Amino acid sequence: MHVVAVETNHVAMWITFALIIGALVLYAFEYLPVEITSLGVLSAFMVYFHFFPIAGADGRNLLSAERIILGFANSALITVLGLLVIGYGMVRAGILDRCARIVMAAGGGRGWVTILITLVVVLVVSGFLNNIPVVVIFIPIMEAVAARYGTSPSKVMMPLSFVAVLGGMTTLIGSGTNLLVSGALEELGEKPFSFFQFVVPGVVMALVGLAFILIVVPRLLKDRASFSQNYMEADGKHFLAQITVGAGSELIGLESKNGIFGAYHDMTLRVIERGEEAYLPPFEDITLVEGDVLVVSATRAALQEALAHDPHLLVPELRDGKEEEDLRWQEGDRVLTEVMVKPASRMVGQNLSMIGFRYNTHCVVLGVQRRARMMRTRITEILFEEGDILLVQGQPQDITALRRSDDVVLLEWSAEELPALDHAKRAILIFGTVIICAATGLLPVMVASLLGAAAMVAAGVMSLEMAIRSLDSKIFTMIPAALSMGLAMQVTGGAAYLAQHLISVLDGAPIPVILSAFFLLVAVLSNIISAKAAAVLFTPIAVGISRELNVPVEAFAVAVVFAANCAIATPIGYQTSLMVMGPGHYTFIDFARGGIPLIIVLWVAFTLFAPWYYGLS
Numbered sequence: 001m002h003v004v005a006v007e008t009n010h011v012a013m014w015i016t017f018a019l020i021i022g023a024l025v026l027y028a029f030e031y032l033p034v035e036i037t038s039l040g041v042l043s044a045f046m047v048y049f050h051f052f053p054i055a056g057a058d059g060r061n062l063l064s065a066e067r068i069i070l071g072f073a074n075s076a077l078i079t080v081l082g083l084l085v086i087g088y089g090m091v092r093a094g095i096l097d098r099c100a101r102i103v104m105a106a107g108g109g110r111g112w113v114t115i116l117i118t119l120v121v122v123l124v125v126s127g128f129l130n131n132i133p134v135v136v137i138f139i140p141i142m143e144a145v146a147a148r149y150g151t152s153p154s155k156v157m158m159p160l161s162f163v164a165v166l167g168g169m170t171t172l173i174g175s176g177t178n179l180l181v182s183g184a185l186e187e188l189g190e191k192p193f194s195f196f197q198f199v200v201p202g203v204v205m206a207l208v209g210l211a212f213i214l215i216v217v218p219r220l221l222k223d224r225a226s227f228s229q230n231y232m233e234a235d236g237k238h239f240l241a242q243i244t245v246g247a248g249s250e251l252i253g254l255e256s257k258n259g260i261f262g263a264y265h266d267m268t269l270r271v272i273e274r275g276e277e278a279y280l281p282p283f284e285d286i287t288l289v290e291g292d293v294l295v296v297s298a299t300r301a302a303l304q305e306a307l308a309h310d311p312h313l314l315v316p317e318l319r320d321g322k323e324e325e326d327l328r329w330q331e332g333d334r335v336l337t338e339v340m341v342k343p344a345s346r347m348v349g350q351n352l353s354m355i356g357f358r359y360n361t362h363c364v365v366l367g368v369q370r371r372a373r374m375m376r377t378r379i380t381e382i383l384f385e386e387g388d389i390l391l392v393q394g395q396p397q398d399i400t401a402l403r404r405s406d407d408v409v410l411l412e413w414s415a416e417e418l419p420a421l422d423h424a425k426r427a428i429l430i431f432g433t434v435i436i437c438a439a440t441g442l443l444p445v446m447v448a449s450l451l452g453a454a455a456m457v458a459a460g461v462m463s464l465e466m467a468i469r470s471l472d473s474k475i476f477t478m479i480p481a482a483l484s485m486g487l488a489m490q491v492t493g494g495a496a497y498l499a500q501h502l503i504s505v506l507d508g509a510p511i512p513v514i515l516s517a518f519f520l521l522v523a524v525l526s527n528i529i530s531a532k533a534a535a536v537l538f539t540p541i542a543v544g545i546s547r548e549l550n551v552p553v554e555a556f557a558v559a560v561v562f563a564a565n566c567a568i569a570t571p572i573g574y575q576t577s578l579m580v581m582g583p584g585h586y587t588f589i590d591f592a593r594g595g596i597p598l599i600i601v602l603w604v605a606f607t608l609f610a611p612w613y614y615g616l617s
Helices: 006-029 034-051 065-073 075-093 097-106 111-125 131-148 157-168 176-187 199-215 227-236 300-309 357-361 396-404 421-440 445-458 464-470 473-491 494-505 511-529 531-549 553-564 575-581 588-613
Strands: 239-244 268-274 277-279 293-298 335-341 364-369 389-394 408-417
Touching (some): 006 034, 006 494, 034 065, 065 075, 065 473, 075 421, 075 464, 075 473, 111 131, 111 157, 111 199, 131 157, 131 300, 131 575, 157 199, 157 575, 176 531, 199 553, 239 389, 293 300, 300 364, 335 396, 389 396, 396 408, 421 445, 445 464, 473 511, 473 575, 494 511, 511 553, 511 588, 531 553
């Protein structure tokens, strides 16, 4: 095989630039699926450098196919995938609802205050914990907060990632990027960073960025939601459901205030049945007692929130007592879905007690929706009509079996898994162990996340199929593609070429101008070659510039720290961006829409503050 000469490396550099620009265009406008673009970039690099290799000192091809696809075994990829599985396990176990309720209580019922408190907590915690596990913790909490206040996840997930990155800029251990720069300084014979070396400029940058994130970024992001969210929120249709006040219920003794009960504020109480009596609103001077049956109407989202708090709350009791021995619907994995009563169904004209639905299907009906009108009777006494929508709970295999029913049509797109509350303790133990091991350095983050993901499956918190479904194919292909771009930029000399040209262009310029331009260059390239790659590449350049200008190394080294952490304009620059991409339903261009203005704000803040703080003139 012919080994390319030095001048051919220059050609390889421009080929690399062209491939990267082409990939970014395809990512931004999504002419092709992200997965296809990522695999296409990898394939293009492998083919080109197979025929035109770049030899190292030992004669081996520095960009061989084996090296290019090493991204699939990269610790960053494995870490993110492992954390996705762990995060799904936490959601599946339903243990974050309490955290969300605490946060919402602190916000006093005001959505923007709750989100502000959450982001400030993330900002502070990210300075002392690696921001990746911090984001893992808060993704489901922010999802719950957004759902509670009717805010699209796309409005809060990217700000969550951005704030975690800003918090990571304030201390040495806040980000792995900071540690890489400090280690590189030591290898170059310079003094490494102390723990709070750059806390003052870091806090200034973080506060400026936080203000911009709170005020501007949500306005730049589009309101995006998944198909299932759009379906379940469409036109606010309500289901009729019933709550039986059983022995030991927290509802016993609850008194009406101004004719209403505030226990379930998202539900409308239609009727209270007590023995043979029925009370209609307004409910003046009524105190709930054991045995009362509350007929309520609520959206599916409100009913699901109630089920997360108490899985048995909405289960109707059949008056004849039949079918009660069949409890399969409440065991193991549980799915909530909707079915529609077919025309000419045997259910038409009959109620739940008559049709034996629970016995025949091993599923339980929790709610009834009739589009023509809202009823005021127990759902166990409703005579079904064709077209009625039933909210049904059961095990996955029993829900799937409804496809073959002659009486109902399974609305499969409405199916959603319910939290497995009986696995909560195991999930908490696994999650806590992973966080402690990663935060203390007892285990590398990659090892801790991989073991945690395996433990979630082994402990029964989720099945292997669920774990596989929690993985994101975009992330799985995008990270290796991004790493291959960074590798090609370094090996072909592309990154060094850009840095050297910056220095030559700014030759003779004032030091603050050079520092500002250097920050901007690192920030731009970090979004292409990743934050960590930019940190490793530009720390030696920062030291070289400082020595040439005869100024303290600290200012330019800190510029690398802050600028490399600005890898937020693309989802491939920073792991936390990839982690929120799925929950926020973002496209590639969304990160540019929110990230580029924030980078400009941080650049301006650094340009104005750093020269004064470090005494540069």
